[in-house]
Amino acid sequence: MVEKLDYMQQAAWSFSSGQQQSPVALHVDSSQVIQAADLLEWQVPYYGETLSDQANNMQLAGKGYAKLDHRNYRFVQLHFHAPAEHVIEAQKPVMEWHFVHENTLGQKAVIAVTAVLGKENPQLAQLLAAFIPKTALPLPEAVLLTSLLPTRGLIYRYVGSLTTPPLSEGVEWFVAAEPLTVSPEQLAQYRQLFPQDNNRALQPLNQRPVMGYDLGAGSSLF
Template sequence: MRGRHFALVQTHFHAPAEHGIDGKRYPLEGHFVFRAPDGRLAVVAVLYRENAGNKQFAAIVKAARRDHAVALPVFDAAALMPHDIDHYYHYLGSLTTPPLSENVEWYVLADPVDLSRDDIAEFTRLYAHNARQPQPLNGRPLLEYKD
């Protein structure tokens, strides 16, 4: 992330999305949580829209069981990301779930990823309303990057 080294430590999803772009809120959002060697956290947020299916997300939905960890035979984080990751929004905020840690670097990717209607519906059935409402910026700068 901008020349610094972070390792992926967790991925989870929220329905509906916790972020919006230009007033549009998506049915699902993925959070890819990264930790730097010094403990600093960064989250890459991916917005998902209803359209074509995604094999990696379909496998996640198939394995999903509320409150049970299920190992996936293969997890390909790149398959859950948009092809263009050079357009994103960046701000400093907090985690959206406990412990609500502050000073988290957020990178919200501008281009949504397609998921099937059935997979979104099944995830939402299992994890309905597991999202925090969008929060005000409260004076924090929001930067937009386009490469």
């Protein structure tokens, strides 16, 4: 069983270093946004295969490949934060979904997509229906995640850290401005399973650049 993190005692979490931590408050001036339709290239359909209880949230291990700024990454797992960890242009959505990727050198990149209240999310519905507390089990049927990946609009990019111990730095973040939606009933169902907020406190930016990239009107890559 995974050790449950105490989000009320974040100052006691063990970590070294600390100048490039996540999450942060994100802002870019519209005049600084770079047009980059090929920043995120989804190479294959993404699937979630194994759903596990991580004590503070649920995690979905799976398969997928992308070129992130023209470098090859493998999708490892998706997990959830409620409320969101990043603040985007002073907004803090109700959830943030982290698609953790890794390259062959072990460098991590996270695609972060927030969620606001609205229409039901079909993938979250599948996961909530399949979730069994205190287990890590293959799903009866793999969940297709492709439609959750950002293909249009603004992407914030900066270098930060994992937001749970060991809080390792050197993580490249790509945070989508355009949110997904979850229904109020889904959020309530999720929060019944994970009542404690699992968002790490905002960390100082410390002069780090935050870049803004516009993916354009949208593209379908496979």
